[in-house]
Amino acid sequence: MNKKNTESGSGNSYTLIDNKTNKKYELPTQDGTDGPSVIDIRKIYAETGCFTFDPGFTSTASCDSKITYIDGEAGILRYRGYPIQELAEKSDYLEVCYLLLHGELPNATEKDEFVHNITYHTMLDERILFFFRGFPRAAHPMAVICGTVGALSAFYHDNLDIYDPRQRMIASHRLIAKLPTIAAMAYKYSLGQPFIYPRNELSYCANFLRMMFAVPCEDYKSNPVLARALDKIFILHADHEQNASTSTVRLAGSTGANPFACVSAGIASLWGPAHGGANEAVLNMLHEIGSKDRVPEFVKRAKDKNDPFRLMGFGHRVYKNYDPRAAVLRSSAHEVLEDLGVKNEPLLELAIELERIALEDDYFVEKKLFPNVDFYSGIILKALGIPTSMFTVMFALGRTVGWIAQWNEMIADPEQKIGRPRQLYSGATERAFVPIEKR
Ligand code: SDX
16 A cells, blocks of 8 residues: 655656657656555646646546545445445444544544534524425425525525634534435425424434424334434445535635535535436336336447436446445345335346346446446335435435535645636637628
C-alpha cells in the first residue's frame, strides 16, 4: 500500500513532452494512503498553455478526501476505513453519520449526545408546512423535497457563518434530522392525509416510518424489523466518494453558498435515472418485464445499440465488479421478506433471474456490468411499504450525511477554492455582426 508523503509529491513524476518543440514538462505525482496515485496537473495550463480534457471526469480526481474509499475493480467500499459490510451488519445509521462527519466511531457518550442533537432537530418551522400546499398533490416527491430543502436556506441563512465549525455542525445536524420529516410530509401531502409530527422517544428510522404510515385516528405500532432494514439501507447509501450528486454539492458549496441550498442541488442531481433515480427505474423495469420468460427479450434490448433501453440497476462508473452494497442488499432482501412472511416475492425472483442471465451474457461480462446499489434496494423498500415514487427520496435521505460530510471537508480545507472547470472551445471564431436586413 502506498504511504502518502507528507510533502506535496510522492518523489515520483511523469514527463510530458511537446513533440513539436521537444520541450519537457515534469508532472509530480501524489500518493494517497490507498488507491491510485494522482498526477498533479495544477500547473499544466500555466506551463503548456493547454487544458487537460476529461468530459465526465473518468480519469480526474477533483479533491483530496479522507471520507470514503472505493476500489472499483475489487468491489471494495469503506467509510473512514471501515468496510461497508461490517458497518451494515454491526453499526447503525446515526453512528455511521457520526463516523462520516467526525472521522471516528463515537464512544457511548458521544453517540448519546449526537443522537440527542439529531432527535431535537427533527421538527420543522411551522411555516414550512405551508410550502407543501403549493405543490400539486401528484408532484414527484423528489421535486417536493428539492424545493423544500432549498427553502430551508431561507430559515437558516442570515446568521450562518459556514467558516465556523460549530455552526457548520449545527447545519449538518439540521439537515440529517429534518430530511425524514420533510420526506414523510411530502408523502402525507400526496395522500391528502394530515402530517404526522416526529416523536422524540423513537429511533431515527422508527420515527420516519411512523411519520410515513401513522394516522391520527389510531395508534401506530412500530415494527423493529422494518426499522432495522431501513437503517441498513440508509447505511449503504450514506456516502460514495465523488459521485455526481456529491460533486454537485461540492461545486455549489465551493462558492460559499448556503449548505441547505447546496444539498438541494445534490437532491436535484441524484434524481436523474442514471444516478439515484435508478432504484425507481429498476422497479418500473421489473414491472415492465413482468415474467421470467420475457427476461431474454429485455437483455437483448439492453445490448442493442439502437435501443435506448438499459438494464437499470446494472453497471457503474467505478465498480467493475459486484457493487458490495448490492451484495448486502441482495441478502437483506431475502431476510426482510422472510421476516415479513412474504413467500416467493415475484419481483425478487424476477430480479434474481435477470441477474443470473445477464451475468452469464458475454456483453455484460466483457463490459463488466454488474448489479449496483439500485438493483435490489427497491425490492426491500417495496416490502417496507414505501411507494415506488419515494424510492429515490430514500436514497436522498441516506445520502444527505455524505453530502454534508463532504461539504464540511471541503469548507474546512485551507486549500479550498471555487470550482471552475475550463473547456475545449469548438464554436464559431470571431465574425462581424450582420444586420437583420442582410441575413
Ligand atoms: C448510482 O457514481 C456513483 O458512485 C453513483 C452511485 C452512488 O452511490 O452515488 O453508486 C449510485 O448512481 C448507481 C448507478 C445507477 N444507475 C443505473 O443503474 C442506470 C443504468 N446504468 C448506466 O446507465 C451506467 O452503467 C452508468 C450511468 C451507471 C455508468 O455509466 P458510464 O460509467 O458512463 O458507462 P457507460 O455509459 O460509458 O457504459 C459503458 C458501456 C457502454 O457500452 P459501449 O458504448 O462501451 O459499447 O456499457 C454499456 C454502455 O452502453 N452499459 C450498459 C449499461 N450500463 C452501461 N448497457 C446496458 N445496460 C446498462 N445498464
